Amino acid sequence: MADTPEPAPSRARPKSGKPTLRTIADLTGFAVTTVSRALGNAPQISVETRRRVHEVAAEIGYLPDRAAQRLKTGRTNVISVLLDPHEEILGYGISLMHGLAKALKDTPYHLIVTPNFINDSNVDAVRHIVRNGMADGLIFSRTEPFDPRVRLLLENGFPFVTHGRTEFSTPHPYVDYDNFAFAYEATRRLISRGRRKPMIILPPKRMTFTQHLLHGFMTAVREAGVAYEIPDEIDLDCPVEQIRDYMSRRAGKPDAPDGFACGGEVSALATITGMSDHGLTLGIEYDIVAKRTSKLLSQIQPKVETIYEDLTDTGEQMGRVLLARIAGEDAAGLQVLLKPQIGFAEV
Amino acid sequence: MADTPEPAPSRARPKSGKPTLRTIADLTGFAVTTVSRALGNAPQISVETRRRVHEVAAEIGYLPDRAAQRLKTGRTNVISVLLDPHEEILGYGISLMHGLAKALKDTPYHLIVTPNFINDSNVDAVRHIVRNGMADGLIFSRTEPFDPRVRLLLENGFPFVTHGRTEFSTPHPYVDYDNFAFAYEATRRLISRGRRKPMIILPPKRMTFTQHLLHGFMTAVREAGVAYEIPDEIDLDCPVEQIRDYMSRRAGKPDAPDGFACGGEVSALATITGMSDHGLTLGIEYDIVAKRTSKLLSQIQPKVETIYEDLTDTGEQMGRVLLARIAGEDAAGLQVLLKPQIGFAEV
DNA sequence: GACGGGACTTATAACGTTTTAAATGAAGTA
DNA sequence: TACTTCATTTAAAACGTTATAAGTCCCGTC
Helix, strand or coil, X not given: CCCCCCCCCCCCCCCCCCCCHHHHHHHHCCCHHHHHXXXXXXXXXXXXXXXXXXXXXXXXXXXXXXXXXXXXXXXXCEEEEEECCCCCCCCHHHHHHHHHHHHHCCCCCEEEEEECCCCCCCHHHHHHHHHCCCCCEEEEECCCCCCHHHHHHHHHCCCEEEECCXXXXXXXXXXXXXXXXXXXXXXXXXXXXXXXXXXXXXCCCCCHHHXXXXXXXXXXXXXXXXXXXXXXCCCCCCCHHHHHHHHHHHHHCCCCCCEEEECCHHHHHHHXXXXXXXXXXXXXXXXXXXXXXXXXXHHHCCCCEEEECCHHHHHHHHHHHHHHHHCCCCHHHCEEEECCCCCCCCC | CCCCCCCCCCCXXXXXXXXXXXXXXXXXXXXXXXXXXXXXXXXXXXXXXXXXXXXXXXXXXXXXXXXXXHHHHCCCCEEEEEECCCCCCCCHHHHHHHHHHHHHCCCCXXXXXXXXXXXXXXXXXXXXXXXXXXXXXXXXXCCCCCCHHHHHHHHHCCCEEEECCCCCCCCCCEEEECHHHHHHHHHHHHHHCCCCCEEEECCCCCCHHHHHHHHHHHHHHHHHCCCCECCCCCCCCCCHHHHHXXXXXXXXXXCCCCEEEECCXXXXXXXXXXXXXXXXXXXXXXXXXXXXXXXXXXXXXXXXXXXXXXXXXXXXXXXXXXXXXXXCCCHHHCEEEEXXXXXXXXX
């Protein structure tokens, strides 16, 4: 009647530009259901329809609404990563996350970060995530032989992958570095340089990989029949100055070690400083072989021999493994042990 | 009739334990709407009702479904942080994230991480997040004077906070470190130690804080009337070895600098190594004042004087600022400039 | 010419919230 | 008594998606 140029309302007015299934439905003339299935490439939808729907979807930049999908399907499309605050391993968190993100790229998964404030083993965070369905999968590190987080997750059938192994009989996905091989090789190198009393600086005892490192160290030591020493006052989680002080004190007493296998770059530096407090020089009175996780320090202190652990790669593998696990693959097949590249260790 | 002990079906059977508003409604006898409002502490709901509803909710461990809330309200309860892969600043990403997480604790916000793979300025990621409503707020660093990300966000009225300032006339929330003060103080310290030709190693030119550092440096230099030098072949983003090589080469030529203001710990170490390649010793032939962001290196190289930047605190402040911004506070009031604690710099 | 069955498509009902608009009583007022 | 007001509660609709269960057509078969 009047001059109200009301545009033909399809069904509901799109409130704000954001395209939805309905937008595509209106544009193509198909029903919302059809569009949904077409986008999901359901075989019952004709090829031509699928093509057309995809075309229009791409054209208008359609992106499914995460909230709606999550509400309907129960899948969150979220991977949660528990972050420990330890700084010993340079760039640990960031490298891992970059690897993870690389694996999660081009998947619908988002990476959400839950730092660990409270206790050392973040069981509460894990419980919260499992009970409230906050994620589809979980990632964490620094596992203990009978890690309560792993137990909880296994009991609940919740997908996860650890950086580090456990000793549960039920297999679970993990990506781990062969710390036995690292410690063995590091110690052998010290010995082959003529060092006769190697020492290894270990992570806290409760962690699984501490045992692996110890085992590698002891194997090399026994094979060579040399003396050895394991400090019980310090570990890799200690503040730097504590390690330095310890080394300094130890160097002043009889039968001081003359070779050091260090699980991280920071402890290697602390060792150098501690020893030099006593006038001892790296490469002369003693040697160090350290695990290297960044590009930083080996460039600075070329006399520290290093064996590389690629944390970005680790993260990427963890991402892949977790995705496979979420997709239903068997846990037993999702266990990755990354070997130190002994031959190319200096790269 | 028969002996089917069918329990009175309230309305719908709860399919899997997870409590919902309906659960509370059934338990208390109120309607779902009432429960929802009671939990939101709507003033129209009687005090007694609110109390009772909260009580039951706590009892059964009710937690609102994020997906449903997000779908209905449009709010995502997500904060997105764009992560740069630069390693120069030790522990940058992790410290910041811990601070952020601290600020976000006890809020409904989750922290999701979007690493930057592609180009240096992650405009695409920002655009994606804004256009598809992937988050309620955004956090990023390394701003440029007319940072395209900031422009995009300002245009769209999207809440964000930067680590670093810009030169847009429209104010926006930021938390920044006073790099002018840092460079000024660092340079003055070098000069007061008798150094007569300071050099400053700057970040890439395009970043805003490069100008601040330069300004601080030049101010100190001009005040003292000493010579100075600014390397144009290297910056803080360079690989370590490149910095070391440059220093080594420069030390061999005439009029070499005798004092270094370093924007990070790694470049300080690289400088030390480069200089020592030429037989020059820190504290003898030259001095260094560096920005310190971790506890690691100053313990190792006590002769490097440092000025501290607390990145965890920075992260926490950024979190607070962003929350305030999301809550509607004015951008102009949400600009924080963190001063170097000159007096307590050695802590 | 009715019937079974492919090959496609679709209406409807959820998922768990919040929002809008209304309903219910119990007072208070005229 | 009837009419308003207030305080409190509620039903119904909607957010955008997917799952379930029906539709359509059209073709070949008996």
